[in-house]
Structure formats: structure tokens, C-alpha cells
Amino acid sequence: MPELPEVETIRADLSDCLLGRKIISCQVTRAGILRGPVKIYRQLLVGAKVKAVERRGKLLLLRLSNDYTLAIHLKMTGQIVVVSPTGDRVGGHPIKGVSQVPNRFTHVTLTLTGKVKLYFNDVRRFGYWLLVLNSDLPKLLRNYGPEPLSPNFTVQQLAAKLKRRRGSSIKAALLDQTVVAGIGNIYADESLFVAGVQPDRRAGELLEEEIKKLHQAVKTVLRRAVRARGTSFNSYVDGRGRRGTYWERRLVYGRQNEPCLRCGRLISKTRIAGRGTHYCQHCQK
DNA sequence: CACTTGACCTGTCCGC
DNA sequence: TGCGGACAGGTCAAGT
Numbered sequence: 001m002p003e004l005p006e007v008e009t010i011r012a013d014l015s016d017c018l019l020g021r022k023i024i025s026c027q028v029t030r031a032g033i034l035r036g037p038v039k040i041y042r043q044l045l046v047g048a049k050v051k052a053v054e055r056r057g058k059l060l061l062l063r064l065s066n067d068y069t070l071a072i073h074l075k076m077t078g079q080i081v082v083v084s085p086t087g088d089r090v091g092g093h094p095i096k097g098v099s100q101v102p103n104r105f106t107h108v109t110l111t112l113t114g115k116v117k118l119y120f121n122d123v124r125r126f127g128y129w130l131l132v133l134n135s136d137l138p139k140l141l142r143n144y145g146p147e148p149l150s151p152n153f154t155v156q157q158l159a160a161k162l163k164r165r166r167g168s169s170i171k172a173a174l175l176d177q178t179v180v181a182g183i184g185n186i187y188a189d190e191s192l193f194v195a196g197v198q199p200d201r202r203a204g205e206l207l208e209e210e211i212k213k214l215h216q217a218v219k220t221v222l223r224r225a226v227r228a229r230g231t232s233f234n235s236y237v238d239g240r241g242r243r244g245t246y247w248e249r250r251l252v253y254g255r256q257n258e259p260c261l262r263c264g265r266l267i268s269k270t271r272i273a274g275r276g277t278h279y280c281q282h283c284q285k
Numbered sequence: 286c287a288c289t290t291g292a293c294c295t296g297t298c299c300g301c
Numbered sequence: 302t303g304c305g306g307a308c309a310g311g312t313c314a315a316g317t
Contacts, residue, residue, distance in 0.1 A: 166286095275310065
């Protein structure tokens with residue numbers, strides 16, 4: 001469930017904690033997380049410095065001082081938590097109660113200079129680490145649509161992409177990473193509510209005016225969620241093991257049978273595009 | 286090509 | 302208290 005706001009929050013935390021540090025050791029307790037032989041990963045990671053921490057969609061990118069980039073996908077339950085022996089040098093706050101590390105879901109541990117530890121935890125083990133040669137990076141990122149919080153994300157180009165779709169719903173379109181990068185189930189529902197658009201509307205049939213509203217809604221919702229440091233209602237924690245607060249501000253997601261914050265009628269839950277989908281029948285047309 | 290479905294996993298919750 | 306089953310949803314491969 002880490003979507004763009006959660007991954008962006010982690011990116012910023014890792015950037016604060018890791019920039020310029022050298023990886024001293026790499027301990028792997030579940031090899032399946034790494035897309036490739038453990039031995040190769042150790043060879044390439046140990047000795048490398050972290051030059052930059054970037055994000056594309058929901059993919060985290062650690063640019064290393066060699067010719068490689070470590071791409072990390074958290075999928076649904078992946079966590080990255082960084083701690084130092086004292087707790088405050090790196091993050092400001094030690095982990096307390098929210099996510100003790102390491103634990104039985106810790107699959108990879110990096111030790112960096114300054115005794116800083118990076119733990120990768122993942123209950124469901126859908127997440128992965130992928131070391132990719134920098135020259136191969138464009139190939140990996142080719143399938144991502146525009147970053148919704150960058151100027152590359154325009155109404156015109158969103159409209160063009162939606163028009164090309166035939167039968168599928170606008171909800172499915174928002175979840176499609178080639179349409180726009182970084183939206184998942186939570187922020188798709190939130191954006192559609194803000195735009196006043198029913199999630200099961202055919203994507204190709206939205207009016208220009210509605211596309212405009214949706215384009216704006218996506219940006220508004222994602223910005224608000226980044227400011228709240230993401231949504232924690234299950235396993236998500238930021239790079240320092242802390243929770244985000246967007247859950248407390250959510251408009252429709254997980255609010256089925258509760259009153260719509262706009263009209264007071266009850267929020268509905270149904271299944272669209274194979275996902276639990278929350279919306280207001282009255283406010284969303 | 287457009288689109289849908291199933292697989293990958295395991296913790297949590299609900300009904301019996 | 303325990304147990305079976307539904308459910309959570311990001312992505313990719315396979316199927317329609």
C-alpha cells in the first residue's frame with residue numbers, strides 16, 4: 001500500500017539519513033527478496049556510497065557511487081526503517097512500539113558508516129530489491145507515466161490517454177501506472193471523490209470538464225497526503241518507523257457506511273477493477 | 286492492443 | 302478457543 005505519498009516520505013527520510021554513507025555490510029536472511037544472486041548483490045553493494053535517493057512512481061531509487069542503482073519496491077507491506085545506535089543522529093526519533101527492528105519480517109539488513117542500519121521488512125514478501133546498471137535504468141522506468149506532482153502531468157495528455165481506453169473504468173485507469181505514476185487504491189478513491197466522478201464511469205467517456213477536475217484532484221490529494229507523511233492504517237511506517245497521518249484526514253477510503261463529509265449520506269463500498277472501492281453515490285456522478 | 290483474471294504471500298477479522 | 306474462509310492490494314504473466 002505504499003503509494004506515491006508514502007514512498008516520497010520514505011525517500012526524503014532516506015535522503016536525510018543515508019546520503020554520503022558507505023555500505024559496510026549486507027546481511028540477507030531471505031534471498032527471494034533480491035532479484036538476482038545474493039553474492040552479486042553483496043559484491044556490488046558493499047563498498048558503495050549512497051549518492052542520491054530518488055523516486056519514480058512507487059519505486060525507490062538509491063543511486064550508488066558505482067555504476068548501479070538499487071531499485072526497491074515495497075508493494076503492499078514492505079517497510080524500510082533506518083536506525084542508528086543512538087536513534088537521534090539519523091532520524092530524530094528512535095523506533096518506539098510502532099515497528100521494532102529487526103524482527104521476524106526483516107529480510108535484508110544493510111550496515112552503513114556511522115553504524116547506521118537499514119532494515120527491509122516485508123510480511124507478505126511481495127516487495128523486491130533490484131540492482132540495475134545505470135545504463136539499463138531507462139528501460140526499467142520506460143513504462144511509467146508522468147509524475148503527477150511534476151509539470152509533466154498535464155490535462156491534455158491525461159485526456160489523450162483516457163480517450164484511448166475503450167471499456168475500462170476510470171478507477172482502473174488511475175491505477176494503471178502508464179497513465180500516471182504512483183496512484184494506488186487509496187488515492188484513486190480519494191481523487192475520484194474530490195473530482196466528483198463515479199469510479200465505475202468509462203474512462204473514455206469522461207467530459208473535458210471532468211478530466212480537468214480529476215487532474216486537479218489527483219494533485220490536491222497527493223500533495224495533502226505527502227504533507228501528512230502518508231497513510232498508516234496497517235503496516236506502513238516512514239523511514240524512521242513512524243506513522244503517517246493521512247488516515248485521519250481521508251475522505252472516503254475505508255469510510256463505508258459512514259456519512260459523506262460533503263452531503264452526509266452514507267459512503268458506499270463496492271468492487272471495481274478488482275479493488276475495494278469507496279465513493280459517495282450522491283456526490284460522485 | 287485493450288482489458289481481465291490469477292498468482293504471489295501472510296496477518297487479521299468474522300462467523301460458527 | 303480454534304478453525305475455515307474471505308479479505309487486504311501492487312504488479313506481472315497469462316488468458317480472453
